[in-house]
Amino acid sequence: xxxxxxxxxxxxxxxxxxxxxxxxxxxxxxxxxxxxxxxxxxxxxxxxxxxxxxxxxxxxxxxxxxxxxxxxxxxxxxxxxxxxxxxxxxxxxxxxxxxxxxxxxxxxxxxxxxxxxxxxxxx
Numbered sequence: 001x002x003x004x005x006x007x008x009x010x011x012x013x014x015x016x017x018x019x020x021x022x023x024x025x026x027x028x029x030x031x032x033x034x035x036x037x038x039x040x041x042x043x044x045x046x047x048x049x050x051x052x053x054x055x056x057x058x059x060x061x062x063x064x065x066x067x068x069x070x071x072x073x074x075x076x077x078x079x080x081x082x083x084x085x086x087x088x089x090x091x092x093x094x095x096x097x098x099x100x101x102x103x104x105x106x107x108x109x110x111x112x113x114x115x116x117x118x119x120x121x122x123x
Contacts, residue, residue, distance in 0.1 A: 026103040 004018045014022075047055070047064045055062040079086040106114070 022101060023103050026101055030103075 004015055006013050006015055043062060044064065047053075047062070053064050075086070075090075
């Protein structure tokens with residue numbers, strides 16, 4: 001196949017290093033995203049509390065956006081109830097192919113095995 005994907009008994013899988021790398025990256029992204037969201041919430045609250053709309057420093061600019069409402073079109077209902085109007089105004093655009101990666105949570109058994117492996121490595 002290649003260095004990332006393997007074929008084993010007629011089924012496609014990933015090379016172990018690939019699994020470890022992707023899992024590690026995805027978990028790190030999740031942690032960083034949570035950290036970013038937390039900082040953004042704290043900054044928003046501080047800016048609201050002090051009535052600050054914008055902080056502009058050499059390294060970055062932070063702009064506070066006031067709460068608002070959003071108007072959207074219920075395309076599903078429009079398509080069902082007025083398909084001729086939907087067809088007149090629908091816009092179809094090409095979308096690039098992609099993959100979705102979801103890291104599955106480990107079972108309690110797998111977590112215990114990982115802890116045991118870590119203890120063995122330490123000794």
